[in-house]
Amino acid sequence: MSYVWKFLVAFVVAFSLAGAGTAGAYHTQWVAQNCNYAAPTPTSYITRDGSITVALYARNEGYQWAGGCWNDNDVDDSPGDPKSDPNTGGEGADCSGFTFKVWREALDESSTAFHQWWRLRYIHGPYTAQRFKNGDGAPNYPLSKSAAIKMDAYASATHIGMIYVTNPDGTDQIIEALGESYGTNIWTRAYRGNSSYSAVRRLGWSQS
Amino acid sequence: MDEIRSSHSRLIRASGVIAGALAGIVTVVLAGTALAHRIVQPAAQPLLEATHLPPLLTTRGETNELRYDVYCARSEAEVDTPCTADGTVFARVGDTGMFQEIAVREERGASKGRYVARLPESIAQASTGFSYYAVFRSNETGMAATLPAGGSAAPQRSLPLGRSIEVALGAHSFGREREAVARVAEAAWGAGPAEAGLEQGRNLTPIGGSAFDIEEDGTVVVLDEANKRLLRWRESGEMPEAVPLAINGTQADMSIGKDGTVYVLETAGIHGEPLLRSFNRDGAGKTASAVAERPSQVRVGPEGPVVLQSSSAQWMPAAREGRPVGVSGQISAAESGRPLPDGRNIVILRNGNEVRVALVASTGVQRAWLVTSETPLAEVQLAEPHGTGVVLVTRVFTDDRDEFVVLVLDRRGIVRRFSLDSADWAETAPLSRFRVRGSFLYQLGSTPAGLFVDRFDLEVE
Numbered sequence: 001m002s003y004v005w006k007f008l009v010a011f012v013v014a015f016s017l018a019g020a021g022t023a024g025a026y027h028t029q030w031v032a033q034n035c036n037y038a039a040p041t042p043t044s045y046i047t048r049d050g051s052i053t054v055a056l057y058a059r060n061e062g063y064q065w066a067g068g069c070w071n072d073n074d075v076d077d078s079p080g081d082p083k084s085d086p087n088t089g090g091e092g093a094d095c096s097g098f099t100f101k102v103w104r105e106a107l108d109e110s111s112t113a114f115h116q117w118w119r120l121r122y123i124h125g126p127y128t129a130q131r132f133k134n135g136d137g138a139p140n141y142p143l144s145k146s147a148a149i150k151m152d153a154y155a156s157a158t159h160i161g162m163i164y165v166t167n168p169d170g171t172d173q174i175i176e177a178l179g180e181s182y183g184t185n186i187w188t189r190a191y192r193g194n195s196s197y198s199a200v201r202r203l204g205w206s207q208s
Numbered sequence: 209m210d211e212i213r214s215s216h217s218r219l220i221r222a223s224g225v226i227a228g229a230l231a232g233i234v235t236v237v238l239a240g241t242a243l244a245h246r247i248v249q250p251a252a253q254p255l256l257e258a259t260h261l262p263p264l265l266t267t268r269g270e271t272n273e274l275r276y277d278v279y280c281a282r283s284e285a286e287v288d289t290p291c292t293a294d295g296t297v298f299a300r301v302g303d304t305g306m307f308q309e310i311a312v313r314e315e316r317g318a319s320k321g322r323y324v325a326r327l328p329e330s331i332a333q334a335s336t337g338f339s340y341y342a343v344f345r346s347n348e349t350g351m352a353a354t355l356p357a358g359g360s361a362a363p364q365r366s367l368p369l370g371r372s373i374e375v376a377l378g379a380h381s382f383g384r385e386r387e388a389v390a391r392v393a394e395a396a397w398g399a400g401p402a403e404a405g406l407e408q409g410r411n412l413t414p415i416g417g418s419a420f421d422i423e424e425d426g427t428v429v430v431l432d433e434a435n436k437r438l439l440r441w442r443e444s445g446e447m448p449e450a451v452p453l454a455i456n457g458t459q460a461d462m463s464i465g466k467d468g469t470v471y472v473l474e475t476a477g478i479h480g481e482p483l484l485r486s487f488n489r490d491g492a493g494k495t496a497s498a499v500a501e502r503p504s505q506v507r508v509g510p511e512g513p514v515v516l517q518s519s520s521a522q523w524m525p526a527a528r529e530g531r532p533v534g535v536s537g538q539i540s541a542a543e544s545g546r547p548l549p550d551g552r553n554i555v556i557l558r559n560g561n562e563v564r565v566a567l568v569a570s571t572g573v574q575r576a577w578l579v580t581s582e583t584p585l586a587e588v589q590l591a592e593p594h595g596t597g598v599v600l601v602t603r604v605f606t607d608d609r610d611e612f613v614v615l616v617l618d619r620r621g622i623v624r625r626f627s628l629d630s631a632d633w634a635e636t637a638p639l640s641r642f643r644v645r646g647s648f649l650y651q652l653g654s655t656p657a658g659l660f661v662d663r664f665d666l667e668v669e
Contacts, residue, residue, distance in 0.1 A: 043288065049322070050288035053281045057252050065412075072252040072284075083408060119252065119284060145607055146584040150277070159413040165259040165277070168521050170558030170587035170602070171504070171638050173259075179408050179415075181458055182476045188504035188518045190638045193586025193603035195610040195630065207316070 030078045031089040035069035035122035040115035045206040046104050048151040055102045055162065055175045057119055058184045062092030063177045068101055069093070069122040076183050083180045092184055093124070095160045096132060098177040099153055100125030102162065103202040109137040112203050129160040132200050139203045145192055148199040154191035155200050161189065252284035256293070256351040258344050262364045262521050264544050264557045265564040265576070267372075272332030274299075276312065276323040276355070280346040290316075292347045297325035299340035303365060312342065336572060337367040356520035357500070361540040364522070367555065369564060372576040375621050380583035380604040382611055386626040388662035392650070393420075393428040393441040395448065396658035402447050404659050405434025406634065407457060414633065417659040419462035419640035420652045426645065428661050429464060430652070431472065433457035438470065438491065441661075451491040456483075461506050461637035463513065466549075469494065471513045471526075473506035475637065481535075484513060484526045497532030500524055500539055505639055509547035516546070523547060548593060556588050563602055565591050565617075577617050586610070590642040597623065599649065599666060601642045603630065612642075614649060616666055624666065634659065 062076035066086035070093065071077070078090030093101060101123065106113045109126055117123050127137060133155035135142040143152065153162045154174070161176030164186050172192055177184040191197045257279045263270070280291035295312030312325045323344070331338045341363040345352045356364055395404040397416060407415040419431045428441045430448075436455055439448040458476035465471065468489035475482050482503050486494040505516040512527040515538070522542035525533050533541070545553025545568050553568040561584055566576040579585075579600070586603040589612060597618030604613055616624040631653030632641065643650045649664045 045288070047288055047290075049277070049279055049291065052257075052279050053255065053287040053291075054284075056255055056257060056279060057284060084411065116287075145605065156413070158411065166261060167504075167518055168262060168264050168557045169639065170563070170585065171518075173502070173518050178476070179412055181407065181456075185476065186502060186518075187459070187476055188502075188638045190587045190589075190603070193584075193605035193610045193630075194632055195605065195608055196632075198607065 029089065030091050031064075031067070031069055031122050034071065034077075034091070035120050038118070038121055040106075040117045040121065040123075043104070043114045043116055046114045046204070047206050048149075049207075051102050051104065051151050051202075052164065052175075054104070055098075055164075058093070058098065058102075058177070059175075059186065061184050062090055063094065063180050063183050064088065064090040064092040065094045065180075066097065066124055067091070067093050067122075068097035068117075068124040070119050070184070072119060079180075081180055093177045095177045096127050096129045097124035098184060099132060099160050099162060100127055102151075102175075103139065105137070105139050105202070112139045114204070129155050130157045132160050133157065133198050135200060140200055141203060143199050143201045145197070145199040148192070148201070151202070151205070153200045153202075154189075154194075154197040156191075156194075156196040156198075160200070161191065254280070254282050254346075254349040254351060256280040256291075256344065256346045256349065256353050258342070258353045258355050259519075260342070260355055261559075262544070263366050264364075264521070264555050265367055265369050265566055265573075266332075266337070267369050267578070268333070272327040272329065274325045274327065274340065274342070276325075276342060276344070278323055278344050278353075280349065280351065282348050293323070293344045294347060295323050295325070295342055295344040297327075297340055297342045298360065298363070299325075299327055299331050299338055301331055301334040301338055302336040303339045303363075307340075307360060307363075312344075335368065337365065339363040339365045356522055356539075356542060358520070358522075358539045358542050362522065362542040364520075365544040367566065367568065367573055369566060369576045369578060370573050372564070372566075372578040373617070373619060373621055375577055375579040375615070375617065377579060377581040377583070377604075377613065377625075380581065380611070380613065380627075382606075382609050382627075384627055385611060385629045386614075386664060388651075389648075389665050389668075390663045391660055392663050393430060393439070393448065393661035394658065395430070395432075395439060395660075399435055401450060402439075403435075404430065404432045404439060407434040407459075410656075413635055415459055415636075416634040417636060417652060417654060418457070418460050419637045420643065420650070420661060421462055421464040422643050422645040422650055423464055423468070424466060428650070429462075429470070430659065430661065431460060431462040433460050451489075453485075453487055453491050454493050455485060459635065459637050461504070461640050463506050463508050465508045465513070471506050471508065473499070473503055473515060473637075475503055484515060484532070486513070486527070495527070495530075495532050497526065498535055499526055500535050505637070507546060508549070510549050510551055511547075514547055517542065550593070552593070554591055554593065554598070556591050558585060558588055558602070561585050563588055563600070565598055565600060567593060567598065575619065577621075579615065579617075587639065589639055590644065592644045594644065594666065599644050601628075601649070612651075614664070614666075624669065626664075628664070629653070631655065631660075 060074040061070040161174035298307035524538035634654040
């Protein structure tokens with residue numbers, strides 16, 4: 001075989017193998033290619049309406065277990081990631097990372113300060129759903145479920161979602177990062193009465 | 209010397225392969241890097257959203273205020289800048305005639321809605337109730353939102369309860385749940401022939417057996433969405449028949465028509481709009497059509513499937529006489545009550561520790577109940593006509609306990625009342641845990657071991 005033929009055959013084989021490997025790892029690249037690690041912007045106050053707006057910017061975006069970074073193109077840019085792998089680096093937050101970011105909390109658990117993290121900042125925060133449920137961290141505290149209002153959260157051992165609005169039938173519309181097959185959005189849920197769930201509030205809203 | 213010469217010649221022969229391989233790898237890396245640098249993230253878009261809890265059923269002298277929350281922002285950087293929006297409510301007496309324009313004013317710090325419209329007494333206290341819709345326009349972005357989306361074609365309807373039958377439940381006594389007459393279906397979690405799947409597994413929110421229904425002959429049908437199939441039990445204790453369905457799942461609701469058509473509402477699909485799919489009894493696909501955003505329930509009305517849209521709190525026809533209705537057609541034909549097969553509507557309003565239920569005919573409220581409780585009430589899981597009254601299933605809760613309360617109500621008040629274990633280890637579609645067929649109430653329950661359907665007799669004390 002001539003040199004040229006050997007070169008071409010090797011090129012095609014290497015290109016195919018490397019390309020396949022890269023394609024297979026595509027979803028692991030989303031965070032690396034799109035997100036940043038910029039410092040958060042401290043703010044002097046936060047409002048429930050403002051946090052709803054932060055959350056609304058994540059509607060129709062993806063879900064990533066242990067993730068915390070999304071854009072605003074209303075598409076899951078890394079669909080179909082394995083459901084039980086926290087290291088796939090795809091678009092979206094998980095439920096507790098989403099709550100941390102929407103409630104604009106600090107990484108320092110003893111701080112109740114308000115931090116605007118921006119949607120493309122990759123951050124999950126220190127709390128799991130169970131830790132939110134427990135009221136762990138200075139900014140989070142449990143409250144009676146019947147007193148929960150918009151932007152308070154219902155948390156179980158495995159999940160947390162925030163109240164958007166209550167429905168006439170007594171269910172709530174919850175804004176939440178639910179799972180790889182669901183992404184992040186507003187759905188009707190019956191968490192309020194379910195005894196697996198407790199109510200949690202972020203400390204320091206500037207309006208009721 | 210010969211060995212050196214031989215190695216040298218092997219290297220020369222392999223150089224083509226090495227160079228080609230290197231070139232291939234470098235090309236992939238360079239192409240990937242170039243692609244990565246070309247990704248430009250879009251700026252966060254301006255947004256405008258409005259929410260409202262409609263006063264679907266009112267008592268005499270009750271507030272004449274309509275309250276709304278409006279969320280808007282020009283960009284991500286301005287989320288805490290108070291949104292200013294102009295709003296107008298269009299209201300009228302009853303459900304015909306001209307709408308009257310009522311300005312909406314802003315009331316900062318209000319916990320039940322920051323924008324308020326005060327209705328004139330002549331509208332708010334009208335004996336036939338009133339209908340209304342609202343239009344908001346952001347002063348910053350010019351974006352507009354109409355609520356409900358159907359506007360004047362399908363306004364929200366508010367009805368006076370009239371002489372409602374008052375039912376006081378008092379303080380709930382937990383731990384006195386009724387035992388089932390029979391366990392009519394049972395499946396362990398799994399993917400086997402007689403098992404039901406758990407979407408997302410056990411480590412994330414367990415979702416499984418997302419909905420169920422009872423066929424005309426009493427056959428129990430569970431939507432095993434994780435395994436993309438129906439499980440059908442003709443008799444308790446037997447192996448269920450598994451019927452594959454072409455669905456995506458995602459916490460889907462399900463209802464079965466009298467002709468056996470299976471309607472599956474996929475509420476949470478991330479890959480597109482929510483869908484209503486219909487299937488023959490054998491699982492053969494019939495239709496798949498888009499439904500208006502944020503649907504949460506599907507039931508069967510007199511003309512076909514109807515879907516509850518959470519954002520408007522209205523029921524919308526998804527198909528008529530077997531033909532899908534387009535999204536704009538759904539929105540413009542929406543109504544506040546759920547259409548019942550007998551032509552009436554049923555309207556529910558839970559507010560705090562009170563539930564209002566009304567059966568509504570074309571002439572207005574036919575019969576209504578006002579249920580109060582000293583123990584907090586959560587969702588109304590089921591409200592269905594039963595004899596001359598209704599069966600109502602609602603959840604009572606404290607911060608660490610919950611049960612369902614079943615009420616059989618008629619013109620005298622409570623005919624029967626009992627409690628049920630909530631049995632809700634796994635998530636379902638939000639209001640898919642109960643069904644009534646004849647004089648039996650069925651409950652879809654779950655434990656860490658699996659799901660089950662229990663049957664209760666509504667005629668027995």
